[in-house]
Amino acid sequence: MDIATIIGLILGFGLVAGAIMIGGTDLMPFVDVPSAMIVIGGCIASLLINFPLGKVLTAFNVIKKCFISKLPAPDQVINQFKELANVVRKDGMLALESHVEKCDDKFLRRGMEILIGGADPAQIQNALDMELSAIEARHGMGKKLIDGAATAAPAFGMIGTLVGLVQMLKKLDDPSKVGAGMAVALLTTLYGALVANVACIPLAGKLEARSQEELLVRELMIAGLVSLSEGLSPRAVEDKLIAFLSPSQRRKLQVEAAA
Numbered sequence: 001m002d003i004a005t006i007i008g009l010i011l012g013f014g015l016v017a018g019a020i021m022i023g024g025t026d027l028m029p030f031v032d033v034p035s036a037m038i039v040i041g042g043c044i045a046s047l048l049i050n051f052p053l054g055k056v057l058t059a060f061n062v063i064k065k066c067f068i069s070k071l072p073a074p075d076q077v078i079n080q081f082k083e084l085a086n087v088v089r090k091d092g093m094l095a096l097e098s099h100v101e102k103c104d105d106k107f108l109r110r111g112m113e114i115l116i117g118g119a120d121p122a123q124i125q126n127a128l129d130m131e132l133s134a135i136e137a138r139h140g141m142g143k144k145l146i147d148g149a150a151t152a153a154p155a156f157g158m159i160g161t162l163v164g165l166v167q168m169l170k171k172l173d174d175p176s177k178v179g180a181g182m183a184v185a186l187l188t189t190l191y192g193a194l195v196a197n198v199a200c201i202p203l204a205g206k207l208e209a210r211s212q213e214e215l216l217v218r219e220l221m222i223a224g225l226v227s228l229s230e231g232l233s234p235r236a237v238e239d240k241l242i243a244f245l246s247p248s249q250r251r252k253l254q255v256e257a258a259a
Contacts (some may be wrong), residue, residue, distance in 0.1 A: 005066050005206055012198035035160055035187040039195055042156030043149045050148050055141060062142035066206045071217050072105075075253045078241045081224035085234040093228075107131060107218055111225045121229045128222045135218065139211035143204050150200035157192020161185045220244050 017027060047056050072080070087095050096116055103109040111128050119127070164185025168178050220241055227237045242250055 002067050002069055002206075005203075008202060009199065012202075013194070016194065016198075029183075030187065030190070032183050032187045034184050035164075035191050038160035038163065038184075038188050039153055039156050039191040042159065043152045043195065046152035046156075047145060047148050051141075051145060055145065058142070059145050062145060062207065063203060065142070065210050066203050069210060069213070071214055074217060074220055074245055074249060077217055077220045077224065078238060078245075078253065081220075081227070081237050081241060082234045084224070084228060085232065085237045088228055088231075089233065096228075105221075107135075108221050111221060115225050115229055119229070121226045124225050124229055125222060128218075128225070132215065132218050132222070136211070136215060139207065139214070143207045143211070146200050146204040146207060150196045150204060153195040153200060154189075154192040157189040160188020160192070164188065216244060 020027060020030060044056075047059070084096065084099065087099065093116060096112055100109055100112045100116065103112065107128075110131070111124065114124055114127055162185075164181050164183070166181075168181030168185060171178055171181060223241055223244065224237060227240050232240065242253065245253065
């Protein structure tokens with residue numbers, strides 16, 4: 001669970017709500033169903049027009065990645081491949097079959113199956129590079145969905161503002177009905193700005209960060225599998241994979257190894 005995403009969303013919306021209440025107003029005047037219909041419904045309509053239905057239906061799975069990450073840390077992957085290199089050195093490549101059954105990561109499991117099947121390093125690299133490209137494409141589509149909603153929300157907020165102004169101007173002869181039109185006019189702009197800037201744009205940024213994290217882990221796995229295929233020693237495998245890490249991550253791994 002990514003607690004930072006949850007804290008950020010609560011803090012973003014909470015600060016707006018807190019500022020409203022500190023100003024001496026309760027939240028109910030800021031609740032307007034027609035305004036929400038225009039912004040939320042407009043975002044959904046825009047996505048349905050922009051993207052195939054199947055892609056739009058996956059939006060919830062995409063957003064879920066902002067809150068839940070099941071990826072192992074890079075240092076865990078390196079330690080795992082050190083252990084696998086020890087297994088290969090002692091018992092041979094076929095000894096990895098027992099590890100395949102315990103592997104929960106589909107990408108790594110497929111790579112190990114290719115490795116055990118006798119593929120050479122180039123074949124392993126090519127097969128997994130294709131999978132990595134497909135993963136990157138899926139991540140890109142997910143980010144486009146959220147970016148599309150971020151673009152649509154302020155636009156529909158402006159549309160709602162125009163609708164509210166027209167309603168207000170048509171009812172100037174009845175002061176009791178002016179307030180409803182003004183509420184739609186102002187609140188749709190507010191809702192559009194909140195949806196775009198507190199939710200969609202930050203979530204799109206988190207998805208991009210998640211994508212980079214996953215691509216790094218997958219590249220580590222590919223390099224590790226290729227190293228096993230080449231018959232490198234556990235130490236050589238570690239040295240090769242450490243090159244993917246940042247200096248701070250390398251220091252952390254060295255401290256853990258020395259402990």
